[in-house]
Amino acid sequence: MDKYAVIGNPIEHSKSPEIHAAFARQTGESVEYTRLLGDIDDFPGDVRRFLAEGGQGLNVTVPFKEEAWRLADELSPRAHTAGAVNTLIRLGNNRLRGDNTDGVGLVRDLTVNQGFRIQGRRILMLGAGGAVRGVMRPLLEQKPKRIIIANRTAGKAYSLANGLAPYGQVAGCGLDELEEMRFELIINGTAAGLSGKVPALPDSLLGKGGWCYDMLYSDRATPFQTWSREHQAARSLDGLGMLVEQAAESFRLWRDILPETAPVIAMLRG
Numbered sequence: 001m002d003k004y005a006v007i008g009n010p011i012e013h014s015k016s017p018e019i020h021a022a023f024a025r026q027t028g029e030s031v032e033y034t035r036l037l038g039d040i041d042d043f044p045g046d047v048r049r050f051l052a053e054g055g056q057g058l059n060v061t062v063p064f065k066e067e068a069w070r071l072a073d074e075l076s077p078r079a080h081t082a083g084a085v086n087t088l089i090r091l092g093n094n095r096l097r098g099d100n101t102d103g104v105g106l107v108r109d110l111t112v113n114q115g116f117r118i119q120g121r122r123i124l125m126l127g128a129g130g131a132v133r134g135v136m137r138p139l140l141e142q143k144p145k146r147i148i149i150a151n152r153t154a155g156k157a158y159s160l161a162n163g164l165a166p167y168g169q170v171a172g173c174g175l176d177e178l179e180e181m182r183f184e185l186i187i188n189g190t191a192a193g194l195s196g197k198v199p200a201l202p203d204s205l206l207g208k209g210g211w212c213y214d215m216l217y218s219d220r221a222t223p224f225q226t227w228s229r230e231h232q233a234a235r236s237l238d239g240l241g242m243l244v245e246q247a248a249e250s251f252r253l254w255r256d257i258l259p260e261t262a263p264v265i266a267m268l269r270g
């Protein structure tokens with residue numbers, strides 16, 4: 001059995017072991033996948049120990065994604081731009097390759113699972129933290145008309161958008177500058193929902209027939225899903241599909257086989 005794990009702190013609520021166990025059953029791959037509670041002060045030590053025990057790859061979650069980016073010996077282009085790594089792949093000579101599958105997970109959930117065409121659309125991204133930085137390049141590669149990154153702290157949105165200019169049409173602004181704008185898709189990448197909140201948004205933000213997507217996931221409707229239903233969104237999606245899709249892409253990087261995600265998403269929806 002090849003050993004893999006997800007490392008984070010906290011880690012007990014991670015659904016990744018369940019998802020990867022389902023992928024292993026489905027594909028017949030001989031994979032063991034566990035949870036690792038990372039030491040806040042010694043992430044590199046935890047990774048080295050896991051490799052010494054024969055570990056072949058790691059998923060990395062909060063708060064270690066930036067540390068994993070620094071630790072990797074080489075980076076995929078999308079991980080390089082994201083400034084964060086959620087997948088570590090063991091290469092020969094104990095070298096580690098860092099990748100980031102969050103963006104492709106979001107794009108696949110939107111386009112393949114939900115049937116949303118990103119190309120040519122006006123998209124609003126709420127938030128400018130690590131979660132947003134992690135997904136922007138794959139989103140821009142789908143050629144939306146324009147993505148506006150709006151953040152409570154406007155300066156963070158400006159500088160994130162500036163760094164992404166080589167990859168597509170993107171601009172930053174503050175949440176308080178959205179008054180006259182309309183979008184066909186609003187993605188919530190803020191952490192506001194974790195404390196039961198929604199970013200302060202104008203009521204007219206969502207164009208008729210527009211969709212909303214919350215990168216967060218919980219067993220109940222997220223606060224942003226509730227907001228989007230109250231504002232007549234055509235679809236109010238949560239991030240469960242993205243979670244499973246990013247896991248599938250990690251599995252592909254490790255095992256060279258892309259599992260089917262629909263049955264796993266259905267299983268988690270219960």
Ligand code: ATR
Nearest residue numbers: 127128129130131132151152153190191192197199
């Ligand atoms: P993550 O890795 O989850 O992105 P982060 O880097 O700390 O975490 O970023 C959190 C994001 O959520 C930021 O964009 C933050 O806005 P600020 O940059 O202004 O702090 C946003 N956020 C958190 N709570 C929020 C709230 N109540 N309303 C609006 N935005 C919020």
